[in-house]
Amino acid sequence: MASAAGSWTEFQDRLRRPGSLQAAVRNRLTQMEAIVASLTPEPPAQAARETWRLLSAVRLTEMRLEGANCTDRTYSVERLRAVTPQRSNNAANALFAHLAEQVGAYAPGGAVVDLSRLHADLQGLDCFAPARLPSPTAAAPARPTATRTPRPSRRRARARLRWKARLLSGAAQQPQVHDGTVVVVDDCWTLAFDADSGDQRWGKKAGGGHRAVVAGGACFAPDPLGHARAWDLRTGQRSAPLRLRMQDGLAAVSDGVLFVAHPTTGLSAYDVASKAVLWSGAGDRLPVAAAPYAHGGTVFALLRASSAPACEQQVLAAFEARSGRTVWCWSSGSCAIAHWSAGDQVLTTVLDTPDHKREIVALDRISGELLWRHELAGEAAAAPVHTGTAVHLTTRCTGLGCTGRTPAVGRSGRPTHQYGSPGH
Incomplete structure (x- = not known):
């Protein structure tokens, strides 16, 4: 009742309704309010509000x-x-x-x-x-013969809300739908709902608010000790610790293979169907700085390599997805990698240079060879988007008279189209 009420006032109104609570349950509520009042210096009315807040968050x-x-x-x-x-x-x-x-x-x-x-x-x-549902083989009632063609209705179809679920933090991520289950990451909680009815199937406190990794009817997340575990999408039942380490936010899945990273073991690959670790420790166990990205039988990772005590370089590396063999490595040198993404032909990265300039660099996806680089007029809004042979990127800057530009850059690095819009 507390979680269904949107405010403390509504909760009190529901409590006053005849028959809303049995005497034993109402006695428990009185005891709960007394416990909260003993733990807070607030007046009794405020303690009752705190009790509602506590009860509304209990799952x-x-x-x-x-x-x-x-x-x-x-x-x-x-x-x-x-x-x-x-x-x-x-x-x-x-x-x-x-x-x-x-x-x-x-x-x-x-x-x-x-x-x-x-x-x-x-x-x-x-x-x-x-x-009981209507039988699909039941004979449809005979429709009367229309004497004239009916006019199309001018009334607009209205969208009907099927269900909604109340979340906790107000900072939940976009949901993911897999096998009839809606998975939502809400702060440190991972929640699963039935896609048809909206009933919550389970909720687990796991991870630190990064996008859920779902594959093979299970949701993968690390436990407090850093061991990867799988939660069944329908029941929420947790598996035994898998034979690989995992850090929240450093995981991806592609073609039934789970790629995870951990500071102690580096990058690893796990076959979801056979529940076997394919390989581990790729990239000489260098720290992985971002979630890996798998595309076309290759997995790409952003690594941190210390070349000197006071200098840290970033390295983009490509590994074979099934064997973990290193295909190529490319160092950014003294530049910092702000964004990166992979397409069918090229891997593009946005660099922040030491002289406070920004560049977009394209590498051949197969060999890692530098194909072209292009200086940007402003800060990249997000990672580049690949469509066919073009790369799309939105830049933005602050100040009067700035415009946001979205150039479509071909494989040769030559801008083919530009679209401008007023910026702030």
Whole structure:
């Protein structure tokens, strides 16, 4: 109830409604408010607000059944009448008894029960009526013959909100959808929702707010000790530690291979289907500065190499995705790599030079050979985007009279198109 209420005032209104809470639950709320009041110097009214804030942030992480609790049979039977064909108390009583029997079978084995399994176990009972869908083979009703062509409707179709989920931090990332599951990274939490109904399947506190890495029906993230683990997308069940180390934000997946990096082991590759480590320690275990990028059977990584005690160089390296063999390396020298991305033919990087200039540099994706470099008029807004044989990049600067430009640069490095727009 606290999480469903959007404010403390709404929470209080819900509490005042007749029958909203049982006496035992209301007694727990009173005890909770007393505990919060003893921990904060705020006045009682403010302590009640803090209690609502605390309750609204609480999420169920794990639930274990010990057996059936039949003490509230009357209340449950009244609600079960709606899912019986007869809509009668006798049928609801029979369904309640069967559910209690099922719980007694589920609990000792620690079974994971979802709605589909429960429906399957209740099928065939006279006291249970599952939701029925219209048969696809049913004959469609005959449509009357139109005497004239109807005019198209001028009313615009309105989008209908199917579901929404309330998150915690206000800084959640864009969701990812895999196998009917919506995965959202919300600060240090990773949440999974059913794509059709919006019901939350699970929520795990893992990682540090970077984009989730999903492959093979599992979500991969490091545990507090830096070991990679996999969470099942549907159940949220966590696997045993995988045989590789992983740091949050330094992972990517491509063609069923998980590429992860860690300061102690360097870059590693893990086959998701066979659950085998393909290779580890690529790049002489140099620190990986950004998430790797896999494209066309090659994985690219940005490494940090110390050439002198007071100087640190950045190195772009290419490795074979299945073997980990080094294909080529390219050092940025005294320049800092701000952005980089790979396309079908070239790998482009945006450099910040020591004299405070900016350049875009193109390397051959196969050999690592320098193809061209082009000076930029402003700061790059993001990594270059590759489309066919062109590279698109938006630059921006601050000051009066600046314009943002998006040049499309070909393989030779010659700008082919430019589009200007007012900037700030």
